[in-house]
Amino acid sequence: MARIECPECGHTEETTGLVTVCPECSTDLRNVMEEVGHRRGRMREIAHDDSMTTHEFIVRTKDLHKIYIMGEVEVPALRGVEINIRRGEYLSIMGPSGSGKSTLFNMVGGLDKPTKGTCFIEEVDMAQLDAFELAWLRCRKIGYIFQTFNLIPVMTALENVTLPMIFAGMSSDEMMDRGALLLDLVGLGDRLHHKPFELSGGQQQRVAVARALANNPAIVLADEPTGNLDLQTGKEIIDLLKELNEESGVTIISATHDLKMIDVSDRVVHIRDGEVERVENRADLDLDVGTLGSDEKPELDEGE
Amino acid sequence: MIKSELARKMYKSETDWGEVQRQVTLSWGQAGSIAYRNVTMRLGRALITAAGVVLGIAFLTSVWTANVAQEGIMEYEATSATAVAAEEAALAPGAEEAEAEERARAARQAWLVIMSLLVSAVGITNSMLMSVTERFREIGTMKCLGALDEFIVRLFLIESAVLGLLGSLLGALVGHGIMMLVYMIRQAGVAAMMDWGQMLIYLAIALAIGTVLSLVAAVPPAVRAARMPPAAALATEI
Ligand SMILES: Nc1ncnc2c1ncn2[C@@H]1O[C@H](COP(=O)(O)OP(=O)(O)O)[C@@H](O)[C@H]1O
Ligand SMILES: [Mg+2]
Numbered sequence: 001m002a003r004i005e006c007p008e009c010g011h012t013e014e015t016t017g018l019v020t021v022c023p024e025c026s027t028d029l030r031n032v033m034e035e036v037g038h039r040r041g042r043m044r045e046i047a048h049d050d051s052m053t054t055h056e057f058i059v060r061t062k063d064l065h066k067i068y069i070m071g072e073v074e075v076p077a078l079r080g081v082e083i084n085i086r087r088g089e090y091l092s093i094m095g096p097s098g099s100g101k102s103t104l105f106n107m108v109g110g111l112d113k114p115t116k117g118t119c120f121i122e123e124v125d126m127a128q129l130d131a132f133e134l135a136w137l138r139c140r141k142i143g144y145i146f147q148t149f150n151l152i153p154v155m156t157a158l159e160n161v162t163l164p165m166i167f168a169g170m171s172s173d174e175m176m177d178r179g180a181l182l183l184d185l186v187g188l189g190d191r192l193h194h195k196p197f198e199l200s201g202g203q204q205q206r207v208a209v210a211r212a213l214a215n216n217p218a219i220v221l222a223d224e225p226t227g228n229l230d231l232q233t234g235k236e237i238i239d240l241l242k243e244l245n246e247e248s249g250v251t252i253i254s255a256t257h258d259l260k261m262i263d264v265s266d267r268v269v270h271i272r273d274g275e276v277e278r279v280e281n282r283a284d285l286d287l288d289v290g291t292l293g294s295d296e297k298p299e300l301d302e303g304e
Numbered sequence: 305m306i307k308s309e310l311a312r313k314m315y316k317s318e319t320d321w322g323e324v325q326r327q328v329t330l331s332w333g334q335a336g337s338i339a340y341r342n343v344t345m346r347l348g349r350a351l352i353t354a355a356g357v358v359l360g361i362a363f364l365t366s367v368w369t370a371n372v373a374q375e376g377i378m379e380y381e382a383t384s385a386t387a388v389a390a391e392e393a394a395l396a397p398g399a400e401e402a403e404a405e406e407r408a409r410a411a412r413q414a415w416l417v418i419m420s421l422l423v424s425a426v427g428i429t430n431s432m433l434m435s436v437t438e439r440f441r442e443i444g445t446m447k448c449l450g451a452l453d454e455f456i457v458r459l460f461l462i463e464s465a466v467l468g469l470l471g472s473l474l475g476a477l478v479g480h481g482i483m484m485l486v487y488m489i490r491q492a493g494v495a496a497m498m499d500w501g502q503m504l505i506y507l508a509i510a511l512a513i514g515t516v517l518s519l520v521a522a523v524p525p526a527v528r529a530a531r532m533p534p535a536a537a538l539a540t541e542i
Binding site for chain 1: 324325326327328330334338341342345346441442444445446447448449450451452453455533534535536538
């Protein structure tokens with residue numbers, strides 16, 4: 001605990017490092033906190049006050065920029081993206097191919113570093129985490145689902161699902177039980193010992209969903225989870241994700257240009273050329289669901 | 305689709321996590337068991353990747369086998385032909401010639417050993433580079449699941465040592481086998497003339513060279529791959 005003083009309004013606060021903005025005037029207090037011995041934005045101690053551990057936004061990005069350098073050319077993939085993602089919501093990131101969806105996915109998931117700007121998870125600035133903390137976050141708090149499934153080819157479905165549990169240091173028995181239950185949950189209870197190549201695309205993606213849930217993550221990130229699947233199988237994966245979202249309260253962030261995603265999303269963030277074009281809420285979506293379809297169709301044609 | 309009750313029991317998103325903690329590195333034992341499975345599960349694929357090791361070590365052992373066989377034959381001829389020895393001694397210029405020829409042969413053998421060592425080094429380096437780069441995506445995936453850089457390096461070091469040993473064993477078998485065949489055709493009963501103690505030492509050295517070189521050659525690509533940001537590792541297309 002440390003007493004810090006807001007440089008703007010003079011409000012003083014006992015803080016464990018959880019609160020990073022002044023409760024009075026919302027000034028960013030992280031620099032002050034750093035001076036008094038907190039690492040910037042890092043939660044140093046576990047807060048006992050429940051209200052302090054939960055923030056309105058589970059993910060927040062601020063002026064997020066990513067520039068890829070290809071030889072002499074600079075490719076701006078993200079240009080000042082600001083999104084606030086609420087706990088427990090199903091958020092779709094829509095945009096044509098090349099609009100920066102995967103890049104944003106990588107930044108939010110701690111898989112790459114932004115060129116400029118910051119990404120907060122639970123108000124923790126990801127740029128301030130070291131390799132061990134990032135690995136912990138990836139292991140425990142985020143589940144990843146990819147377009148290409150990315151299962152480990154030599155491992156069975158069960159071994160794939162239990163791998164993150166090995167990294168989390170779970171005991172062997174617990175791991176096997178939990179892995180089998182998770183596979184049962186996604187409808188693959190009878191495919192525990194199949195290798196990825198013995199499974200269909202849809203089944204492989206189900207294994208990937210089970211794997212993403214291995215350590216009870218707070219967030220599931222999916223990058224075009226239906227991109228390599230046919231219409232019907234894609235729909236099943238979307239429904240599965242939606243059910244998980246509703247049942248367990250896990251926040252789902254899915255990059256997609258699959259229009260079927262719109263139906264299940266609480267909000268849709270449209271991005272184009274690395275910028276947020278517009279954000280639609282569930283309520284708006286229900287209202288102009290007719291116009292949306294025609295709006296989006298040209299994007300579908302640019303599909304990967 | 306989802307059995308709701310099961311979902312509730314099994315899976316509850318853990319949104320309160322307090323402090324960000326530090327991931328712990330898995331032990332060598334845990335890395336070893338995963339590495340062992342990786343190698344044995346794709347043995348065929350692994351041995352194709354390890355072709356450089358197999359060829360290099362086959363070359364080296366074939367040279368050494370030829371060496372031992374040649375010496376065995378010469379020894380045999382020298383002892384069985386004591387009767388002719390006197391005659392040979394009389395022809396002094398001939399003996400000198402034989403000595404010069406022997407020196408040339410030794411030089412040629414040394415040259416061959418050096419060449420085969422070079423071939424092994426190049427082949428093994430290439431093999432290990434391949435074995436890491438063909439699995440960038442897998443490395444990226446494992447990092448997403450919570451693997452630390454150290455774990456990735458350990459995994460590949462163990463795998464390359466195992467692969468190096470297996471490749472060397474196969475290479476030694478092939479190289480030794482082929483050379484033995486060649487000499488058996490050239491000289492009947494050559495096996496009985498050979499110094500098998502020496503041969504075994506050579507085989508052991510070849511195995512050690514193959515394994516150690518594999519291990520050493522795997523370090524730079526493994527470290528480089530482990531340090532890649534997961535996004536970059538995942539993006540590589542092989
Ligand atoms: N590793 C990379 N190197 C260079 N340019 C990249 C890289 N990844 C993505 N880009 C570029 O960044 C832009 C956004 O890409 P991406 O995020 O993959 O879009 P999306 O996922 O929406 O299709 C594209 O112009 C793409 O060419
Ligand atoms: Mg993409």
